[in-house]
Amino acid sequence: PVEVFDLVIFGGTGDLARRKILPGLYRRFLAGQMTADSRIIGAARGELTDDAFRTMVAEAIDEFVPKDRRDSVMIADFLSRLHYVAIDAKGEGGWDALKGLMRDGVVRAFYFSVAPALFGDIALRLKKHGVADEAARIVVEKPFGRDLATAKALNATLAQHFLETQIYRIDHYLGKETVQNLMAVRFANILFEPLWKSEYVDHVQITVAETVSVDGRGAYYDKSGAMRDMVQNHMMQLLCLIAMEPPYHFDPDAVRDEKLKVIRALDPVPQNDIVRGQYLAGGGQGGYLEHCENPASSTESYIALKVHVSNWRWKGTPFYLRTGKRLRARASEIAITFREPPHSIFDDAKGWRENVLVIRLQPDEGMNLMVMIKEPGPGGMRLMQVPLDMSFAGVLGEEAEDIPDAYERLIMDVIRGNQTLFMRGDEVEAAWAWTDPIIEGWNATGTKPQGYDAGSSGPEDALMLMHRDGRRWREIR
Ligand code: BG6
Numbered sequence: 001p002v003e004v005f006d007l008v009i010f011g012g013t014g015d016l017a018r019r020k021i022l023p024g025l026y027r028r029f030l031a032g033q034m035t036a037d038s039r040i041i042g043a044a045r046g047e048l049t050d051d052a053f054r055t056m057v058a059e060a061i062d063e064f065v066p067k068d069r070r071d072s073v074m075i076a077d078f079l080s081r082l083h084y085v086a087i088d089a090k091g092e093g094g095w096d097a098l099k100g101l102m103r104d105g106v107v108r109a110f111y112f113s114v115a116p117a118l119f120g121d122i123a124l125r126l127k128k129h130g131v132a133d134e135a136a137r138i139v140v141e142k143p144f145g146r147d148l149a150t151a152k153a154l155n156a157t158l159a160q161h162f163l164e165t166q167i168y169r170i171d172h173y174l175g176k177e178t179v180q181n182l183m184a185v186r187f188a189n190i191l192f193e194p195l196w197k198s199e200y201v202d203h204v205q206i207t208v209a210e211t212v213s214v215d216g217r218g219a220y221y222d223k224s225g226a227m228r229d230m231v232q233n234h235m236m237q238l239l240c241l242i243a244m245e246p247p248y249h250f251d252p253d254a255v256r257d258e259k260l261k262v263i264r265a266l267d268p269v270p271q272n273d274i275v276r277g278q279y280l281a282g283g284g285q286g287g288y289l290e291h292c293e294n295p296a297s298s299t300e301s302y303i304a305l306k307v308h309v310s311n312w313r314w315k316g317t318p319f320y321l322r323t324g325k326r327l328r329a330r331a332s333e334i335a336i337t338f339r340e341p342p343h344s345i346f347d348d349a350k351g352w353r354e355n356v357l358v359i360r361l362q363p364d365e366g367m368n369l370m371v372m373i374k375e376p377g378p379g380g381m382r383l384m385q386v387p388l389d390m391s392f393a394g395v396l397g398e399e400a401e402d403i404p405d406a407y408e409r410l411i412m413d414v415i416r417g418n419q420t421l422f423m424r425g426d427e428v429e430a431a432w433a434w435t436d437p438i439i440e441g442w443n444a445t446g447t448k449p450q451g452y453d454a455g456s457s458g459p460e461d462a463l464m465l466m467h468r469d470g471r472r473w474r475e476i477r
Contacts (some may be wrong), residue, residue, distance in 0.1 A: 002415040004106040005038045007014075008098065008131075010122055011113035012042025012084065013056060016141065020172075021113060023064040024408035029078045031402065033412060036081075041101055043087045043094070053084035089118045095129035108136040108412050116143060120157040127161045139415050141166045142226065142233055144423075147439075148432040155425040163426060163439055169413050173234040174421040175406030175413075178361045178392070182241045182249070182334070185367065186358065192357070193246070195338065198279065198317040202354065202471075205335040207256050208236050208323040209457075209476045212330075212437060213285060214301060218292035225299040226276075230323045232435045236263065237423075242334060243309050252419040256427055263430040267308040271441045277302035277328035277448035277459035285454065288325075300449040301325045304462040305438075306469075320473070326454040328476045332361040337472050351375065351383040358474075364389035437449075 007025075009017050011343070028034045042053045052270045061075055083101060087094035102108060110126060110220075112119055118141060126132040138158070145151025173179050186192060195201065208230060213215055214221040221229065240259035247254035279301050281287035302324030309319065338355040359370040368387045375382040393400045413421055450459040457476045466472050 001035045001425050004035050005415045006110045008041045009111045010043050013044045015111045018060040020407040022060050023234050026061050026078050028408050039081050042084045048084050050084050052077040054082050058090045089121045095125050099129050099131045107415050111139040123161040144428050151428050151432045170238050171233050172406040173237050175410040176402045178365045191429045197313045199319050200404050202337045202339045204319045206321045206323040208332045209327040210325050215328050222292035226303040232431050235321050255420050256424045260427050265311040266311050266434045269438050273306040275304045275461040275465050276300035277452045278449040279454050280451045282454035298448050302458050328457050331476050334359045338418045341411050346381045353385045
């Protein structure tokens with residue numbers, strides 16, 4: 001179990017709280033990680049009794065926790081630890097009541113599950129009304145700014161009231177089991193690390209493909225697009241974990257220092273190395289332009305780009321990144337393609353293909369190492385590629401179901417005071433510093449995204465991005 005805590009969720013009745021944060025906390029309670037005297041306090045604008053808040057949370061658990069994990073006795077016990085305070089983020093109403101609920105000697109954590117425009121107001125009032133103590137932790141959600149200037153302003157605002165060691169910037173990809181596994185694979189095995197450089201790695205593909213559309217959240221999404229919504233944060237984190245140097249220790253600043261160096265080493269990306277797409281109507285659903293309710297929108301729901309990490313280790317090994325909505329399948333993976341052996345001893349090595357290490361992030365988490373063997377049979381030295389295939393579910397069996405989801409893990413890390421899986425302020429700013437000119441580039445040329453069929457693997461031009469380098473994307477399945 002973690003230490004006893006009082007966790008306040010601002011935006012406690014909002015979508016993220018209902019979908020992820022509260023069901024996640026229930027699962028941690030069920031797993032025995034949340035101690036009995038810890039409390040969760042929902043805070044939002046509306047007037048609500050504790051009981052009404054508990055009913056809302058009970059419904060959320062019903063909706064978002066699988067049936068076999070719903071135990072009525074445990075749920076009732078969990079609900080009894082919930083409270084609610086109506087609060088005015090921009091005024092003084094409710095803050096003293098919230099202060100009255102806080103206990104001394106327990107961890108105080110404040111989750112800002114609200115629009116970033118309110119971060120400053122809440123931070124200010126937490127301090128002004130003495131709700132946050134010296135050791136308090138605040139958790140902030142993305143989007144963390146929409147460019148370098150706004151991210152800097154946000155960092156500066158938070159820094160007026162809290163130390164960097166108190167600020168937990170969430171990137172939920174870092175909470176995913178398989179994403180953390182990237183570090184274990186790299187740094188707990190001797191096998192891969194010696195080959196982990198441009199001398200042996202031909203290229204890396206990072207894919208986060210989704211089948212969902214942006215229907216229902218088009219207003220947010222249209223101001224953002226795939227570059228801001230996925231690349232600046234989630235994909236960037238994946239890239240960092242793959243490309244970074246070994247940190248001297250698995251310790252928050254050691255890890256984050258190494259990630260920061262990767263971001264700083266990224267070359268600017270020429271527009272020619274970027275393909276943007278917008279999904280078209282199909283499969284009985286509307287297209288992007290209908291979903292975002294802006295027929296003239298030039299926001300991308302798909303992006304592919306070729307990225308160079310300009311340092312000693314990676315010079316000459318491109319990283320190809322792609323992510324999009326309404327694609328053929330929900331499939332996220334990282335594929336590391338190795339180079340050819342320096343010399344083939346087989347005169348007629350038919351069937352040879354490169355070694356590829358595929359790390360599947362979701363669904364069906366696992367690892368796959370593609371190796372060459374001799375095709376069985378008398379027909380001479382013909383080669384074939386076979387997978388050394390490891391699926392987490394296969395190895396862990398039922399235990400795999402108890403792996404905490406990203407939010408659960410990260411909230412528990414906040415209570416433990418472990419910032420390793422959270423983004424530091426300078427990291428976020430460096431990521432925006434790289435992202436801004438890319439976005440400014442297409443804004444300046446006014447290029448429109450290319451339409452792509454719903455259910456496909458993205459725009460045609462994305463294929464060309466790799467074809468012209470004599471490579472191809474792995475299939476999205
Ligand atoms: C969010 C994005 O941060 O991540 C969404 O805003 C995206 O657009 C989501 O769908 C993907 O997360 P996951 O965990 O489903 O891969």
